[in-house]
Amino acid sequence: MADWEQGSQDRPVEAKSANPKKRFDGRPSPSSEVTRRPLSTARPSRIINQVPDDILNDSLLNVAISQLPSNYNFEIHKSIWQLRKHGSTRVALQFPEGLLMFACAISDILESFANVETLVMGDVTYGACCVDDYTARALGCDFMIHYGHSCLVPVDITPIKIMYVFVDIGIDVSHFVETLQKNFQKGKRMALVATIQFVAALQTARQHLASDYVVTIPQSKPLSPGEILGCTAPKLKDSDLLIYLGDGRFHLEAIMIANPALPAYRYDPYAKVLSRERYEHVDMKAERKNAIERAKGAKRFGIILGTLGRQGSPKVLDHLITEMTKRSIPYTTILLSEILPAKLSLFESAIDAWVQVACPRLSIDWGYAFSRPLLTPYEMAVVLQETDWKQDDYPMDFYARDSLGPWTPNHVDPNKQGSRK
Known part of the structure; x- marks a missing residue:
């Protein structure tokens, strides 16, 4: 987490870079000021479809689930239903580093209520591209649950059954909305982006902001609306400013690189701080x-x-x-x-x-x-002279279908008939 300097309640902080720098993060280190607003408890809802009532209403299961953070949606009910439905016996669980602390608790719950053996895959998982389905299959698993990322690798091409759990995180959406209203003039054209954990919160926030601002939630297909990756972010048009909802800078830097002229701000939902972010393009x-x-x-x-x-x-x-x-x-x-x-x-x-x-x-x-x-x-x-150097617009389109060329995994030739939309 970045360091913060306390200051005025009317302006966003200027984020400070770590020193010594371990990687090129494009971040200068000016002084900073802080913005805070009163707390409230709004959070985006998530509807669970089709899960049988006997699982949803299992009192022992719900007691076990209550040991996990209430604002983190690990989709335990749905997971148990899927494992039972597919008759799974050995299940691989893959977590990013930030969620590994919950691995043992989730493993115990699934083993107890789905009657399966679980294997927690402990190798580093940087992102959605690190889905390790081949290793899971080699270990004799017939099902895999990948936590914390979207389905960048489609479920219909994996060698075993796979379920992606985005881990929606409930946040104080009211504080997020009020902070933006406090800091930006009405009528501004505002683009909202986030990591997959917070895209539901973006949709809720847009509903509350739409009366005061022109709000867009951009999409770089095949990603979800508002979702960005560290290597994939859309070029924004007709926006005055960019708001990133999330902790850390890695994903934010991708869309800053793709939009070098657009002022960028980060709202940290844990610290409840809005900061002005800069990149040394x-x-x-x-x-x-x-x-x-x-x-x-x-x-x-x-x-x-x-x-x-x-x-x-x-x-x-x-x-x-x-x-x-x-x-x-x-x-x-x-x-x-x-x-x-x-x-x-x-x-x-x-x-x-x-x-x-x-x-x-x-x-x-x-x-x-x-x-x-x-x-x-x-x-x-x-x-190789397949394309030109983009001095003004360095592309961040690695997983985008509308990428510049066939040197990216999901590139679709726009001249081809039947291209995916």
């Missing part, structure tokens, strides 16, 4: 352009396919190999679950530049730490 783009120029002189490339869950896209890998083969560019393909400077340094005598098919933010945030250029697929497309 010039420094980031200079670093990335320099990496591209250095890579143009490479004699041999290393192509890294990420193996952490579903991070690595074979489709993107195939595209890179095809384009490099056309141009007679030598390359070596390497599979890695974690891309670390020390690991890549072992290849320095043979590899002059890297392109990684794992997480674009690894190159953007950490590229400076590697001794050889570490490019994203988009940046490699610039090297």
Whole structure:
């Protein structure tokens, strides 16, 4: 969580960067001021459909569920119903780091009330791209529950049954709304975005803000309306300002990169603080352009396919190999679950530049730490002259269907008949 300076009650804080900086987060460090409003208890509701009454009204089950935070929706009733319906016997549970503290309690509940064996997958889970269904299958699981992320990997392509639990988090929506009303003039065109845990709260907030502001909840398909990822965020049109609902900056930085001219604010639902957020676009783009120029002189490339869950896209890998083969560019393909400077340094005598098919933010945030250029697929497309360098609009469209080109996993050619909407 960022540090805050107490100050006026009428203006948002200026977020401060951590020092020393561990990754390039594009954040300067000005002074800051705080905005707070009186508390209330509004929270978005979530309707559970089709779950039988005998599960919903199981008193022992409900007592067990009461041990979990009441404002976190782990969808326990639905999970038990799904496990019973599919006759599951061994279930893999996958959590991001921030939810692992609840893993043992949820495991006990599912084992007791669904009569299954559970395996908690403890490897790091950075995002929705890290769904580890193949490992779950290899461990003999017939069902997997992935917590805290949206269904970036469709359930109809996984080798075992999978259920995504977004973990909606109930927040003080009234405080969020009142804070925005206190700080922004009526009539402003306001874009609201969040991580998947808070998208329901965005919809509730829009209803209350619509009478005073022009409110949009943008969408970058296949993501949900208002949802952004650290690598995927929409370009915004006809907006005066951007409001991000969530803690941390990682996801927010994606939409800031995609919209460099748009003022960005973050409302932390836990600290109940509104902060003005900034990003050093010039420094980031200079670093990335320099990496591209250095890579143009490479004699041999290393192509890294990420193996952490579903991070690595074979489709993107195939595209890179095809384009490099056309141009007679030598390359070596390497599979890695974690891309670390020390690991890549072992290849320095043979590899002059890297392109990684794992997480674009690894190159953007950490590229400076590697001794050889570490490019994203988009940046490699610039090297291959498939596309131009976007000095003003660095693309954050990695999982978007309307991405710039076939160097992204979900790209749909707009000229193709029957393209997905």
